[in-house]
Amino acid sequence: MGVGKSTVGELLAARLNVPYRDTDADIVEAEGRPIAEIFVDEGEAHFRELERQAVRAALAAHPGVLALGGGAVMDDGTRAALAGLPVVYLSMNVTEAIKRVGLNTARPLLAVNPRQQWKQLMESRRHLYAEVAHAVVETDDRTPEEVAQAVLDALELKEA
Template sequence: MGVGKSTVGELLADRLGTGYRDTDADIVAAEGRPVADIFVDAGEAYFRDLEREAVKDAVAGHTGVLALGGGAVLDAATRELLTGLPVVYLTMEVGEAVKRVGLNTARPLLAVNPRQQWKQLMEARRSLYTDVARVVVPTDDRTPEEVAQAVLDALGLKDV
């Protein structure tokens, strides 16, 4: 959350001359309401079902840069689907998260004690992220352009 995957994803797509897609945006478009509202109105389990299908559809039908929601890797079938793909895990520390999003924005999983919840989420998810990722790119104290370049370098890709 707040790591910059949408911003960096768009930069990467532009630099690679390809399309960009975000599965959270796909879900919002299909449901006609924000992710936070889906969590509140229908619950996390319902959202995770939508997310699983959105990722499956996107991986099958999109050949460009794809940004996944932070919880997508919680699903074993999604992790299996990502195996062998050039997955990039963008990391940041809690201090950077505070600087970027203040941890007080409309993020449904951070509603109470956001700093502690962010740390707990990351502790629970970190090994899943690293399991599916081909490369890990830290984003702390880097501009989105610097992160995009680090991703390109780590994957051995060149701009078009």
């Protein structure tokens, strides 16, 4: 979270002349409320089921750049569905994450002690990101444009 998935995804889609889609945005649109409210009202398990459904639907129908929520890879089925696809893991360190996300945040998984929570989330997820990734692109101290170019380079894609 806060790594720039949405910003970089939109830049990549524009450079490749393909559509962009974000499964978190799909969930917000379908539910008519922010993700933080879903977490509070229905709990994380309910949100993760919505996320599983959104990812499956997007993978089946979307022909362009797709950004997944940070927790999507926790699902075995999602990881299996991503196998063989050109997945990029955008990586950053905790200092950069706190600069980007901030300490006062509406992100439900960072509500208490954001620095420690972010570290714990990354410790539990980093190996899963690496498992599904074709490439890992560092985002620390890079502009979104530089990250987008690094993704294109890592996947050896040509701009349209």
